[in-house]
Amino acid sequence: MLQQILRDMYVDPEILAELDEDQKQTLFCKMREEQVKRWKAWNDKLGDEIIKENSKETNKKKVKFLLGIDDEPWVWVMGEHENDKSIEDILREEAAEKARILAVKETEKLREEVRKEMKAQLIEDYVDLTATIEKDLPKLRIEDDVDIYCSVEQIQAKIHSIPKKNNNNYSINYYSSINNKFNDASEVKNTRKVAQKVALWEQKLLNDKTTEIFQKIQMKHQQVAKEAEEEEKRKEQVWREQERKAKAAEQQIREIARRAREEHKLNSSLNLDSTCGGTNSSGVPPSRQAVIDWYKNEEKNRRAGIDSSNNVTPWFHGLITRREAEKLLLDQPCGTFLVRLSEKIWGYAVSYRAQEKCKHYLVNAIPKYSFVGNNQKVHDTLDDIIAFHRTYPLTGGETLQYPCPRISTGAIEELLN
Incomplete structure (x- = not known):
């Protein structure tokens, strides 16, 4: 059987399933040795000169196997080294990376939508603010050009220092409105904090999306595994039913063979030439x-x-x-x-x-x-x-x-x- 496998370089799946791990590794090494042996024989047959000429003419790359400490082709079997990851860990990491990439794309898309909304809202607020100032703000005399370079706090102080006219409601409302507008303008200084909050929000959104997508991928893998297990059980039942029918057919064949042997022994043991009282007692009774x-x-x-x-x-x-x-x-x-x-x-x-x-x-x-x-x-x-x-x-x-x-x-x- 081993010679046939090495000759054909093919292992029947049913035979492979019956081998344990040590036998599988031994068989794999034997097949690898046979491949190297065939390659060396082919290489020797062609000769070094022919190989060089062919390599110059066709520019084909030579195959060179990595050798181990025993000068034999080095073979690595996945899962044997202590640092090798299991297939479950590899699949889990691949699913997590896939979930992260999809979450980044979805987060980026959502970020663009939020930016568009915020930009539209800021433009709308700016237009409203400009219209309000142009409508309600009286022409103020700038005493000194230096006021242009004043800070927001200094302008607010100047506004508060302007005397109010005889409890005029319009003046009170006017100055209050102006003060509120400048307070809103002072909030521009907090953009860095807002940016930090937005970054934290985006990071949280990214993590949530990654977790959500990863869970969906895991659920899909579990569903596929469950369906594969159910299919395996169904095939096992079909195989058992076929095995039962095969055993029943084999038993029936054995029973037929047994009866044939008995009849053969019977015919062999009968004295075909004997007769009793004129009654033919040879062979099988006719009726x-x-x-x-x-x-x-x-x-x-x-x-x-x-x-x-x-x-x-x-x-x-x-x-x-x-x-x-x-x-x-x-x-x-x-x-x-x-x-x-x-x-x-x-x-x-x-x-x-x-x-x-x-x-x-x-x-x-x-x-x-x-x-x-x-x-x-x-x-x-x-x-x-x-x-x-x-x-x-x-x-x-x-x-x-x-x-x-x-x-x-x-x-x-x-x-x-």
Whole structure:
């Protein structure tokens, strides 16, 4: 088998599944050695000069294997080194990286949308502020050009220092409005803090998106694994069903072969040249009536199935079929038996209730009584062979213990009348 694998460089999956890890690694190394051996042989056959000429003409790259400390091709088997990651860890890291990339894309898209909204809102607020100032702010006289370079706090101080006119509501509202506008303008100084808050928000959004996408990928992997497991179970059931059918077919073939062997032994053991009282007793009985006539003419005179009191023995059931015998023995305890006339040979069949099933043994009645087969003990009468095997076991290891009761006497009356 190994030579064939190395010759074909192919391993049947069923054979590979039966090997353990050490055997798989050994086989892999052997196949690798065979590849290197073939490559060296091919290299030697071509010769160094031809290889050089071909390399100059075609500019093909040479294959050079990395050698280990033993000057043999270096081989690395994934998972053997202590620092190697398992396939589960690799898949988990790939899923996390994929989730991170997708989350970055989604976050970037959302950031652009938020920027557009904020920009539109800022433009709208600026327009409103400009319109309000142009409408409500009176023309103020700038006493000094230096005011242009004042800070927001200095301008607010100047506004607060302007006297208010006689509790004029308009003046109060006006100055209050101006103060609020400058307070809003002072908030521009906090843009750095806002940017930091936005960055934190974006980072949190990125983490949430990454976690969400990673969980979806993990759920998808689990679903795929579950479906693969269910498919494997289904295939296992189909395989078991096929195996059961194959075993049943094999058992049927064995049963047919067993019957063929028995018939062959039977035909070999029969004396085809013997005759009894003008009745042809050679070969297989031609019909059911021939068996009845044979019993009436021959076996009845030999008192087969009849005791010393001229009564039918309890275990003799006459001419009944194999199926009828099994039906009678079905509800009986193990060890129960009966004797019936056989339509296969000129003789009888002993049907026995074993532990698991009913067994049937053929008894040849010509010229004396013995079980079919080689080296079987010969008995003078049918009663002798039954009495003998009440003590000594049959070929299957059973002894005849309890006669099976008869339900109908029709088969007996057919023979005796």
